[in-house]
Amino acid sequence: MAIDAQSTVTIRHTKGWASLGLGELWAYREMIFFLAMRTVKVRYKQTVFGIAWVLIQPLTSMIIFTFIFGRLAKIPSDGIPYPVFVFAGLVPWQFFSGAVSRGADSLVGSGSMFKQVLSTPEH
Numbered sequence: 001m002a003i004d005a006q007s008t009v010t011i012r013h014t015k016g017w018a019s020l021g022l023g024e025l026w027a028y029r030e031m032i033f034f035l036a037m038r039t040v041k042v043r044y045k046q047t048v049f050g051i052a053w054v055l056i057q058p059l060t061s062m063i064i065f066t067f068i069f070g071r072l073a074k075i076p077s078d079g080i081p082y083p084v085f086v087f088a089g090l091v092p093w094q095f096f097s098g099a100v101s102r103g104a105d106s107l108v109g110s111g112s113m114f115k116q117v118l119s120t121p122e123h
Contacts, residue, residue, distance in 0.1 A: 058094055062087045 025032070044051045062083055069075045070082035077085035 058087065058090055061090050061094070065090065 040051065044053060047053050049056055065086040066083050069086070070077070
């Protein structure tokens with residue numbers, strides 16, 4: 001099987017900020033914005049609270065953690081108001097946890113695509 005030179009793509013490592021492709025991101029900023037908005041709308045469309053759930057979930061967690069760790073366990077916060085102390089830790093954790101969870105779901109959902117790529121013989 002012959003490989004056509006026009007269908008071959010060569011990927012090279014670039015160093016520094018050029019590898020981020022910020023110019024390309026800027027060029028497609030409207031498309032990225034609309035895809036992000038579509039994802040948010042689809043995700044929260046069928047919930048009772050809608051997009052307010054984005055705020056309700058971390059605030060509810062903050063209240064529960066403040067009560068359990070601040071009042072019952074009396075864990076110190078070094079003079080920082082305990083709700084702020086808890087919220088500062090919860091937001092990055094929920095972002096990380098959600099990203100890992102959605103990434104794993106994406107890999108599982110795209111399993112057939114990975115099987116095709118892995119089973120393709122090398123040239």
